[in-house]
Amino acid sequence: MLAMAAVVGAALGFEHIGGYIPCKLCLEQRTPYYLGVPLMALAALSAWLRWPAVLTRALLAAGGLLMLYGLYLGVFHSGVEWGWWEGPADCGVVEAPPSTGAGILDAINTVIPPSCDKAALRILGLSFAGWNAVASLVLAAVALGGAVRKA
Secondary structure, three states, X not given: OHHHHHHHHHHHHHHHOOOOXXXXXXXXXXXXXXXXXXHHHHHHHHHHOOOOHHHHHHHHHHHHHHHHHHHHHHHHHHHHXXXXXXXXXXXXXXXXXXXXXXXXXXXXXXXXXXXXXXXXXXXXXEEHHHHHHHHHHHHHHHHHHHHHOOO
């Protein structure tokens, strides 16, 4: 739970403090974490209160499956960035601002989301999506390992 919160917290920090604007695929990669953190909190509560082991294991397995989905999203986005396959057709497409009678100069301040096929930053050769894939793999292994581990 804490590691999931740290990963999504880092993504939010890069966005709100670092100024990195997420693309559509970046935002989608956060969903498993938004669902996983409270799910893992419930798993921790279940273990702490000694609820039936099958419930705790099921919650851990669900968290592990969420992280496997996060791994898929991270690998997919990384592949789009490296040009291995095409990304969504609407990634980076900006809709025209609604007509408010304002001039074209007012539209200049509209934030344009980045394209999904350009990595905003690479750290040790991996983009944010690549690091998300690594984190998702580790977190999936931990959660699924806990789900099948003998007491």
